[in-house]
Amino acid sequence: MERKVKILGTGKYLPKQQVTAEELEKKLRLPPGWVAKKSGVRVRHFVTDETSAKMGAIAAQRALEDAGLSFSDVDCLVCASGTSQQEIPCTAALIQEEMRQSKSGVPCFDINSTCLSFVTAMDVLSASLAMGCYQRILIVSTEISSVGLNWGQKESCVLFGDGAAAVVIGRTPEAETSRILASRMQTYSDGAHYSEIRGGGTLIHPGEYAKGREADFQFDMDGRKIFRLTSQLITGFVERLLDAASITRQEIGLVVPHQASGMAMRIMGNKLGFAGSHMMNIIENHGNVIAASIPMALHEAIVQKRVNRGDIMLLLGTSAGLSLGGLLLEY
Amino acid sequence: MERKVKILGTGKYLPKQQVTAEELEKKLRLPPGWVAKKSGVRVRHFVTDETSAKMGAIAAQRALEDAGLSFSDVDCLVCASGTSQQEIPCTAALIQEEMRQSKSGVPCFDINSTCLSFVTAMDVLSASLAMGCYQRILIVSTEISSVGLNWGQKESCVLFGDGAAAVVIGRTPEAETSRILASRMQTYSDGAHYSEIRGGGTLIHPGEYAKGREADFQFDMDGRKIFRLTSQLITGFVERLLDAASITRQEIGLVVPHQASGMAMRIMGNKLGFAGSHMMNIIENHGNVIAASIPMALHEAIVQKRVNRGDIMLLLGTSAGLSLGGLLLEY
Structure with missing residues (x-):
């Protein structure tokens, strides 16, 4: 089960718009302090003009830069999110498009186990890496929760934020132990x-x-x-x-x-x-x-x-x- | 890239309701013969009371029977479909529920590359099998296209049908060549x-x-x-x-x-x-x-x-x- 796979770089993106606990308390007519106490969240970010693919593309670009790599160094792009941008096609293809890599041919698909999608993708794709199917894989999780919250369900709606994160994984060099x-x-x-x-x-x-x-x-x-x-x-x-x-x-x-x-x-x-x-x-x-x-x-x-x-x-x-x-x- | 993986069993399910080319020609006011000529489809099946999870569960059960296995012999259930039953959770979990295996703990997640989802799942999961992460995996593709067709777009709406298919894969026994x-x-x-x-x-x-x-x-x-x-x-x-x-x-x-x-x-x-x-x-x-x-x-x-x-x-x-x-x- 052990797989010689290394995290080469990471990146994240948060939407410009911040929404504080106090703002939500006003909106939902809750007593001061309720949101932070119940959820632990003082500030979350909600999209304004950002799309799932845009946020994912920025996080992915940052992860590549962190790894000292460019898009041409990866040979697979996986979107590991609980939400999708459209019903069809998969969000990974839309992230590829947003990254202006639409002629790259890099294979794109989505893996979804809701909140565990990233862990599932790391698990499954590390086996593909270890087997030599790919050299370096970009895994992107990008979520817009704000569009689907039920503002009548206080316990859940105060928990969520929007944003994206990306990780580049590759096979571990011979002399290393990752x-x-x-x-x-x-x-x-x-x-x-x-x-x-x-x-x-x-x-x-x-x-x-x-x-x-x-x-x-x-x-x-x-x-x-x-x-x-x-x-x-x-x-x-x-x-x-x-x-x-x-x-x-x-x-x-x-x-x-x-x-x-x-x-x-x-x-x-x-x-x-x-x-x-x-x-x-x-x-x-x-x-x-x-x-x-x-x-x-x-x-x-x-x-x-x-x-x-x-x-x-x-x-x-x-x-x-x-x-x-x-x-x-x-x- | 070679992986010693074997197809152990397959199954399919088609909805009870058949819809013929002639019926669609009447509905869409198209000349007789147009649908079969344009699409090659004489009969497709559309769901009535079937859900994505129900169809998937029946196809999965048939694939297990074909393989001479029971649900307890698989240690992973993947739904590889272009459509999902709900936005949350993943369809694989709903198939597990429909198979009355809700206490089994068998891991469930979805892989989506639209029409290629099954091929992607076979590809990715064969690496997990070959690495020993799993012993036997149930891959289920279950699709309801009929709910999302545009009846004003003649070329596309006459192409699609609903249904499900499932395949059980496992590691190839030593003496075999699959x-x-x-x-x-x-x-x-x-x-x-x-x-x-x-x-x-x-x-x-x-x-x-x-x-x-x-x-x-x-x-x-x-x-x-x-x-x-x-x-x-x-x-x-x-x-x-x-x-x-x-x-x-x-x-x-x-x-x-x-x-x-x-x-x-x-x-x-x-x-x-x-x-x-x-x-x-x-x-x-x-x-x-x-x-x-x-x-x-x-x-x-x-x-x-x-x-x-x-x-x-x-x-x-x-x-x-x-x-x-x-x-x-x-x-």
Whole structure:
């Protein structure tokens, strides 16, 4: 299961428009302090003129620059997002277009496991890299959550932000030790409807929107049920992942969790025995950016030097599905 | 790039409701014979009470039975479709739920490159199998095109059908020779808008549907432009794929093309030098079923004994993006 794959560069993009907790409290007529206390989010960013592809293209360009590479050095572009820009084609092709690489021929496709899309893409594509199918892969997570929030559902609508993050991965040079140690994903569709947007696909066509079904096209979350199911599963899940790599908790330098909510990360850290100082937390000024949360937190961990080459990191999260996903890597 | 992966079983599901060329000619006030002549489709199937997940679950169950396996024998479930059932969660989780395996924990995620989704999934996941990340993977393509057709766009709306197909893949036993010889994908986003559904994602939210933008939520295709771009690229694309595997055209027992249209397959076969007898063509009674077309044609090729163990097959298609994709395998 070990794969000699290295993170070569990372980048992120946040929309220009900032929306503060105070603004949301006014909009939703909530008491001062409610939003930050409930969600842990003081500022999130919402798109104005940005599109999913535009944000993804900028984050991707920044990741390439960080890696000292240009677009011609990558031979695969994967969009790993929970939302898409259009129904057809895949968002990766629209990112390629936005990067002005529309004649490059670089293969483009999407991988989607909602909030875990980036972890799934890293997992699956590291196998393709290790097998020699590709040399260097650009993975881009770009999310616009603001368009699909239900402003009547206070607990969920104050959590989310928009933005993008990108990572370039490649095979590890012979003399280096960067690698994926182990990965694990589990889906329990008992929780398939604990967080969902029911509309927009083949089940409830957009044509139904105007027929009193607006709420079907907005994000719907039962935080309590998600919490209950996740709590039952997470400890055993992480134990089995660590066992697969023969790694102890103490050897993990940094956990990069999905930025589900301030409270969710705190409880997860306590339950798993990871101190706050070992948990990368960027929710305060980003919000939950769906699949972009983990690569964004990874980017910040690298930029802020919370992680150094040789350190062992655990990417860990839950997503709609309901899924748990984790990936242990040596940076 | 070679991967010792074997197709263990296949299955398909077609909706109960059949729609004939004659019925469409009446509905669209077209002269008798127009639909079959333009599209090559005499009968396609449209859903009545079937959902994407239901169709996918039935096809998946049939593929497992064909392989002599049960759900507990697979450790990954991937939905490889161009359309999704809901915006959130991924369709694979909904298929797991429909299969009554909601406590199984089997990881579920989606891979999307529109009509090439199945080929991309086979390509990417065969690397995961070969690396030992999984033992057996269920790949399901399930499509409902009928909900998103533009009945004012005669050339495109008469092409499509609904349905699902599934394939179980696993590592090839030591003594056998089944394998993926080579794969290739190229995306040219110059053609990103030659076939699209602009709405339904983050760019044009379903809330816009009722504001005179219905057409943005329907499939829009410029067949002429797709044909022109594809024609320029396809010969070189296939040559390079064959070169990568050191295979000649003559060694290919059967081409399983995307069932884009009767005419597209005829022209592609002629251009590439594959006789009609070497092209698996099921469009007459299935239509273009988006990503389900290739695994459905593969299933029919196996059932009709057009392919035998040891034969070399070429899965080949184009998709929105615009992408070309091909996979050479020994069945």
